[in-house]
Amino acid sequence: AQKITQTQPGMFVQEKEAVTLDCTYDTSDQSYGLFWYKQPSSGEMIFLIYQGSYDEQNATEGRYSLNFQKARKSANLVISASQLGDSAMYFCAMSPEGGSQGNLIFGKGTKLSVKP
């Protein structure tokens, strides 16, 4: 069975510092997609970044990068230069078939708090 594990229920980071949010996954599929979403206190789900299992380069989107280590089955999110607006819940998710089917399995989330 496919599974996403986020081992950090909550984290603190100082403003302007970098932070890494951990995510490990379990799947027997060869083709899958990995996602990170942000959920601020207002409740909406905001797509941050996507990594396909066959992508050789780590995905980057602005201040977000995904540290993809296939052999370790990890897909950690790195946020550089944290801002107060980064305080939110962060969810790692996985989808089979490279991620194209919209069939997402989510982790339980990490609550990030950015301190001024």
Add this chain to the structure above:
Amino acid sequence: EAQVTQNPRYLITVTGKKLTVTCSQNMNHEYMSWYRQDPGLGLRQIYYSMNVEVTDKGDVPEGYKVSRKEKRNFPLILESPSPNQTSLYFCASSSLDPREQYFGPGTRLTVT
């Protein structure tokens, strides 16, 4: 503007009273899904649909029904709601491009 809409946004109801949460997308996406979010559990998939008239169960389908008669709409039906279905519900749609995954604003349901 690309968007997924859900209605209602907030609903308080009583046990056993049938209700429908509507979901509509304007992007001609093939795939649509329903998730529920509960504290400490993350989001769990209820049902998903790969196209019109094609639906499949997710991880927590008990007590829910869906239908996909039109590509743009994917309503979630609770025929006899119970208090354990009190939750935050999200509808989502996506295309073949995995980066095109859009979530609706959420529906907060309370069943008393």
